[in-house]
Structure formats: C-alpha cells, structure tokens
Amino acid sequence: MNATHPARHLFAAASLCLLALSTSVAHAQNMVSVQGSTLNMREGPSTSSAVLWELKRGYPLQITERKGNWVKVRDFEGDTGWVARSLTGNTPHHVVKSKVANIRSGPGTQHRIVGKAEYGELLRTREKRADWVRVEREEGVGGWIAKNLLWGW
Incomplete structure (x- = not known):
C-alpha cells in the first residue's frame, strides 16, 4: 500500500503559506x-x-x-x-486602476455602495481583508473596494 504520510501534506500546506506570506512581505518591502x-x-x-x-x-x-x-x-x-x-x-496607499470602482460600506458585494472612485484616484490604505481593501479619501470619506480594482499596498 502506498499511502501518503499526513505530515507531508501538512508540510506542503505550511510551505505554501510561508511562500504566500514571504511574497506578500517582499511586495510590501518593494x-x-x-x-x-x-x-x-x-x-x-x-x-x-x-x-x-x-x-x-x-x-x-x-x-x-x-x-x-x-x-x-x-x-x-x-x-x-x-x-x-x-x-x-512607507505609508500605504492605493490607486484605482479600473475606470470606476464602487466604494462599499463593508468588504463584500453584499454591502451597499456608498460612493464611487475613478481611474487614477489616490486613496489611503486603512485595512486589508482577503480580496478587499478599506480605503480613505484625502477628505476622510472612505469605504471598501475590491482589491483587484486597485494598485498599491
């Protein structure tokens, strides 16, 4: 019988997590x-x-x-x-890279749209959660935008 040892799966999963984390940290450092x-x-x-x-x-x-x-x-x-x-x-910011991005009240499409941001708009990064970023405009108004519509850190 050729069974895979459970520790190998755990090691592989941990390695992938470390790789993802180091890639994210390397991106932020750059x-x-x-x-x-x-x-x-x-x-x-x-x-x-x-x-x-x-x-x-x-x-x-x-x-x-x-x-x-x-x-x-x-x-x-x-x-x-x-x-x-x-x-x-090293103050993190994002720029809107889509034509228009919905600014939402929470991190997900189920949350209501509270505003819109346009291509090239500069936003201060306040928090990141999975595929969403909480941003703030210069005048203090903000919300959540899908990460794939933004560029920055």
Missing part, C-alpha cells in the same frame, strides 16, 4: 509612497536628469532598482523613473 507634498520622477538618478512626472503625497510606487540615494520605481500604469529615496516613505 513599495514606497511619496512622503512630501510632491516629488519629481526623473529620467535618471540625478537632480540634473529631466523631470518625467510630478507625483503628489501618498502616491504608491514599486521599487525596481536601487542606486545610491536613488530608487528606480514603477507606477500603476507601468511608467518608470527615478526618485530620491529620502523623499519616499
């Missing part, structure tokens, strides 16, 4: 947000490099490379550039 009121995304790692975009406070960015006091980053649309590391922070 994310930053704009710390000051604005930040210039530049072509290269230098203040003499051309400014590509001006980003506002909280805008989430994914780090793809590090060079001295600079980090190369990618935004939710896939645009890349360089920013001064000292002007970034």
Whole structure:
C-alpha cells in the first residue's frame, strides 16, 4: 500500500503559506509612497536628469532598482523613473486602476455602495481583508473596494 504520510501534506500546506506570506512581505518591502507634498520622477538618478512626472503625497510606487540615494520605481500604469529615496516613505496607499470602482460600506458585494472612485484616484490604505481593501479619501470619506480594482499596498 502506498499511502501518503499526513505530515507531508501538512508540510506542503505550511510551505505554501510561508511562500504566500514571504511574497506578500517582499511586495510590501518593494513599495514606497511619496512622503512630501510632491516629488519629481526623473529620467535618471540625478537632480540634473529631466523631470518625467510630478507625483503628489501618498502616491504608491514599486521599487525596481536601487542606486545610491536613488530608487528606480514603477507606477500603476507601468511608467518608470527615478526618485530620491529620502523623499519616499512607507505609508500605504492605493490607486484605482479600473475606470470606476464602487466604494462599499463593508468588504463584500453584499454591502451597499456608498460612493464611487475613478481611474487614477489616490486613496489611503486603512485595512486589508482577503480580496478587499478599506480605503480613505484625502477628505476622510472612505469605504471598501475590491482589491483587484486597485494598485498599491
């Protein structure tokens, strides 16, 4: 008889959980947000490099490379550039990546719609639950949005 040992299943399940957790932590460690009121995304790692975009406070960015006091980053649309590391922070934010996203009173489609957020809107991350993120607008109004409609951490 060729029975699989129960401990192997437990080990495999634990390994998958650790992999998922480490991937999530690695993603968060590779994310930053704009710390000051604005930040210039530049072509290269230098203040003499051309400014590509001006980003506002909280805008989430994914780090793809590090060079001295600079980090190369990618935004939710896939645009890349360089920013001064000292002007970034670790306050989590999300950007709406769908045309429109329903903001709900709770984490699920059974909850009522309390508002709508549009493509590119910047939202402060307040809580995460499975496939939902509780977000807050700059003026303090917020709710829950399905995670797949957002980009950030």
